Amino acid sequence: MVQYPRTHLDASFAALSDATRRGVLEQLGRADASITDLAEKFHMTLTGMKKHVGVLEQAGLVTTEKVGRVRHCKLGLRRLEEEAMWIERYRKLWEARFDELDQVVEELKCKEIVDGHRER
Amino acid sequence: MDTGRGSQPSTMKNRMSVERKSERELVVTRTINAPPRIVFEAWTKAELFQRWWVPKSFGLTLLSCELDVRVGGTYRLVFRHPAAPEPMAFHGRYLEVTPPSRLVWTNEEAGGSGQVTTVTFEERAGQTLLVVHDLYPSKEALDQDIAAGSTSWNDETFDQLDELLEEPVPG
Numbered sequence: 001m002v003q004y005p006r007t008h009l010d011a012s013f014a015a016l017s018d019a020t021r022r023g024v025l026e027q028l029g030r031a032d033a034s035i036t037d038l039a040e041k042f043h044m045t046l047t048g049m050k051k052h053v054g055v056l057e058q059a060g061l062v063t064t065e066k067v068g069r070v071r072h073c074k075l076g077l078r079r080l081e082e083e084a085m086w087i088e089r090y091r092k093l094w095e096a097r098f099d100e101l102d103q104v105v106e107e108l109k110c111k112e113i114v115d116g117h118r119e120r
Numbered sequence: 121m122d123t124g125r126g127s128q129p130s131t132m133k134n135r136m137s138v139e140r141k142s143e144r145e146l147v148v149t150r151t152i153n154a155p156p157r158i159v160f161e162a163w164t165k166a167e168l169f170q171r172w173w174v175p176k177s178f179g180l181t182l183l184s185c186e187l188d189v190r191v192g193g194t195y196r197l198v199f200r201h202p203a204a205p206e207p208m209a210f211h212g213r214y215l216e217v218t219p220p221s222r223l224v225w226t227n228e229e230a231g232g233s234g235q236v237t238t239v240t241f242e243e244r245a246g247q248t249l250l251v252v253h254d255l256y257p258s259k260e261a262l263d264q265d266i267a268a269g270s271t272s273w274n275d276e277t278f279d280q281l282d283e284l285l286e287e288p289v290p291g
Contacts, residue, residue, distance in 0.1 A: 013143060013259065013262075013263055014143075014259075017142075017143050087138065087140070090138060090146070091136070091138045093175065093178065094136060094138060094148050094150070094252075095136055096175035096177045096178060097172055097173060097175055098134075098136060098150050098152070098172075099133070099175075100171060100172035100175055100176070101152065101159075101162055101172040102133075102134075102152065102153070103171075103172070104162045104168050104171050104172050105152055105153070105154040105158050105159055105162055106153075106154075108154065108158045108161060108162065108168070109154050109158060112158070
């Protein structure tokens with residue numbers, strides 16, 4: 001089986017396990033922002049937000065760039081897409097299973113009705 | 121699959137949800153339009169289970185399916201995927217079997233790092249609320265499964281599936 005770089009995934013999921021960091025990603029999905037903007041929006045200290053952004057950056061979910069004295073953050077799209085794709089595939093697997101399960105139970109229900117009539 | 125089915129009234133597809141509940145857990149929920157006793161049967165009789173567990177639309181061919189559904193009993197599913205050179209086997213052991221409300225089994229194909237799957241069948245006004253809960257021994261184990269999953273299906277298969285799922289439901 002093809003091995004996927006483990007460390008990236010570990011980092012991604014660690015990054016996504018925190019509500020504030022998911023919020024930051026959502027926010028950056030709408031518009032790029034500076035760390036100061038983000039700290040204000042999430043009512044956090046600058047240091048606190050720097051830590052969160054650092055985790056996201058390490059996971060490749062966010063990229064930052066220092067312009068003058070301001071550090072701008074934006075989404076590192078590739079990683080997000082990969083995570084989302086996996087969940088999407090998992091969802092589709094179950095959707096396909098349930099569609100076929102629906103058919104199986106419909107048949108069982110019909111069979112039960114027919115058998116029930118026979119017994120009468 | 122069979123076109124003769126088109127004449128039957130089509131049932132509305134029920135909503136499904138998939139959630140990564142924590143770093144070790146995945147939860148899938150879905151309502152099935154039949155009472156638990158019937159749905160449970162579809163999960164525990166091999167001849168029924170094999171008809172839906174490995175979806176044809178995923179390009180998978182099931183080679184064998186053996187279920188010994190009792191506490192301590194084992195199961196083994198072998199299937200082939202066009203992208204994989206060798207057939208793949210999924211196997212494990214049933215830890216709990218409580219008809220028609222609960223099934224718990226292990227997934228042992230990955231050695232000791234496999235998840236424990238708990239399925240509950242809750243009666244809801246004649247229908248069944250299914251909750252499939254996968255609990256991994258560690259965050260790393262789930263991440264590894266995800267890593268394997270992201271590469272074991274090819275995009276072409278998913279494009280085909282997309283098309284299939286986007287087909288309008290007749291009626």
